[in-house]
Amino acid sequence: MTEVGPPDSDPEALLQVRNLCKYFDNDSGLLGGVSVDGEFPYVRRDPSDVRAVDGVNFDIKEGETLGLVGESGCGKSTLARTVLRLLKPTDGSVYFQGEDLASLSGEPLRRKRKDMQMIFQDPQSSLDPRMKVGPIVEEPMKAHDMLDDEGREARAKELLEKVGLDPQHYNRYPHAFSGGQRQRVNLARALSVNPDFIVCDEPVSALDVSIQAQVLNTMEELQAEFDLTYLFIAHDLSVIRHISDRVAVMYLGNIVELADKEELFENPKHPYTRALLDAIPVPDPRSDGRKELLSGDVPSPIDPPSGCRFRTRCPKVIQPEAYDMSDAAWRNVVEFQRAVRRRAFEETDPNALRARYFDDAVPSGDAGTLLDEALGHIEREEFEDAEGLLTERFTDESVCATANPAYELDPDLDDGRHYAACHLRRDEAIASAVDEAALDGSVSPNTGASGADD
Numbered sequence: 243m244t245e246v247g248p249p250d251s252d253p254e255a256l257l258q259v260r261n262l263c264k265y266f267d268n269d270s271g272l273l274g275g276v277s278v279d280g281e282f283p284y285v286r287r288d289p290s291d292v293r294a295v296d297g298v299n300f301d302i303k304e305g306e307t308l309g310l311v312g313e314s315g316c317g318k319s320t321l322a323r324t325v326l327r328l329l330k331p332t333d334g335s336v337y338f339q340g341e342d343l344a345s346l347s348g349e350p351l352r353r354k355r356k357d358m359q360m361i362f363q364d365p366q367s368s369l370d371p372r373m374k375v376g377p378i379v380e381e382p383m384k385a386h387d388m389l390d391d392e393g394r395e396a397r398a399k400e401l402l403e404k405v406g407l408d409p410q411h412y413n414r415y416p417h418a419f420s421g422g423q424r425q426r427v428n429l430a431r432a433l434s435v436n437p438d439f440i441v442c443d444e445p446v447s448a449l450d451v452s453i454q455a456q457v458l459n460t461m462e463e464l465q466a467e468f469d470l471t472y473l474f475i476a477h478d479l480s481v482i483r484h485i486s487d488r489v490a491v492m493y494l495g496n497i498v499e500l501a502d503k504e505e506l507f508e509n510p511k512h513p514y515t516r517a518l519l520d521a522i523p524v525p526d527p528r529s530d531g532r533k534e535l536l537s538g539d540v541p542s543p544i545d546p547p548s549g550c551r552f553r554t555r556c557p558k559v560i561q562p563e564a565y566d567m568s569d570a571a572w573r574n575v576v577e578f579q580r581a582v583r584r585r586a587f588e589e590t591d592p593n594a595l596r597a598r599y600f601d602d603a604v605p606s607g608d609a610g611t612l613l614d615e616a617l618g619h620i621e622r623e624e625f626e627d628a629e630g631l632l633t634e635r636f637t638d639e640s641v642c643a644t645a646n647p648a649y650e651l652d653p654d655l656d657d658g659r660h661y662a663a664c665h666l667r668r669d670e671a672i673a674s675a676v677d678e679a680a681l682d683g684s685v686s687p688n689t690g691a692s693g694a695d696d
């Protein structure tokens with residue numbers, strides 16, 4: 243497994259995630275996610291495994307909020323559950339307050355869980371409708387033998403008030419509360435055992451926008467009052483921008499970019515992050531508000547692309563060194579290869595295809611010869627041969643396919659760290675590493691981009 247992610251640790255980290263992998267056995271279907279310690283082989287790497295989380299590294303500092311964003315299915319929830327050790331990692335480590343949770347089980351793990359709580363998206367289904375909210379809040383305290391009955395009731399009432407509810411509502415059932423209030427009950431419940439770390443998995447996604455801001459504000463106040471550290475998952479970038487100190491962007495089981503919030507929003511370095519930001523609706527009466535999102539489907543996590551996982555959809559994929567095409571000709575080759583892969587056209591006539599895909603720029607030299615060969619295959623309706631040729635000789639030869647990118651960059655806006663898993667950032671990473679070495683007085687010709695496995 244190649245390590246991809248921010249390479250060094252942060253001395254102030256409460257949580258350190260290293261090369262974390264969670265694969266699901268594809269054959270076991272839904273049950274793949276509920277395997278418990280010891281029931282399945284510890285490490286299983288079947289070619290048909292769903293690689294939901296695949297070599298993730300990050301730290302979370304004490305007291306900060308790390309936002310985790312990415313499209314549906316990219317592995318956010320699996321990452322959260324594996325970090326909390328609700329799922330057993332296939333590989334890797336999760337150091338919480340210095341202790342590797344991946345190596346814990348049984349009673350030591352149960353005790354540790356008291357310090358790490360989770361809040362889920364749907365406040366309705368996470369509250370037992372047959373229980374009153376008071377006992378709901380007290381339940382985790384009971385499970386961890388905290389306080390006596392009286393003490394638990396007093397603490398539950400106090401917490402209901404802290405989260406913005408009326409403590410007199412201790413005896414009400416969840417159905418008597420609105421969605422926002424139910425999420426506040428969940429907050430009180432999570433806080434009851436006095437945790438240090440809370441994973442919030444889309445906690446406001448089910449709420450109206452006006453209520454979202456109120457709940458987020460309460461979460462920030464509670465964070466300050468109780469010294470909490472949050473891992474906050476959302477697909478909504480405005481929510482992420484509201485709550486996060488730093489932001490990690492996830493794509494197909496990998497973290498592709500991680501930086502301080504403003505740095506990430508103002509200077510995104512990864513084409514995937516840029517595409518996500520570009521897709522934020524803008525208020526324009528002439529349009530439906532949404533710019534064009536990424537083209538192409540997300541590849542299967544069972545057989546993810548080699549190298550950079552985003553390369554099959556990336557608008558900036560890098561030309562192989564063997565060719566010397568203009569940028570426009572290379573772009574056309576990539577678009578054509580993707581169209582052939584999707585069987586996006588009916589015509590087989592080379593001239594019609596040239597006119598359609600290579601109108602403004604045609605590759606010449608070796609690349610031109612290969613293109614002619616591919617067009618010849620299509621003319622003879624040998625689509626698989628055409629696809630194979632274009633893929634093997636063009637896109638699979640790109641550095642984006644042959645090496646995993648992992649670069650630390652100088653941030654533009656602050657003195658934090660900016661990590662971007664994109665080969666386009668190689669020169670920038672080398673320049674910043676050389677600058678750093680020069681400051682240390684130890685310039686080395688070998689000081690270069692960190693972490694790439696080429």
Ligand SMILES: Nc1ncnc2c1ncn2[C@@H]1O[C@H](COP(=O)(O)OP(=O)(O)OP(=O)(O)O)[C@@H](O)[C@H]1O
Pocket residue numbers: 266267268271272273274275276292293294312313314315316317318319320321477543
């Ligand atoms: N128990 C399971 N068995 C098999 N595959 C699973 C299981 N749980 C998740 N997956 C797969 O793992 C990948 C990541 O899923 P996950 O739910 O972690 O993504 P997500 O980013 O949280 O998505 P969403 O935002 O829709 O919740 C998906 O391809 C999903 O189908």
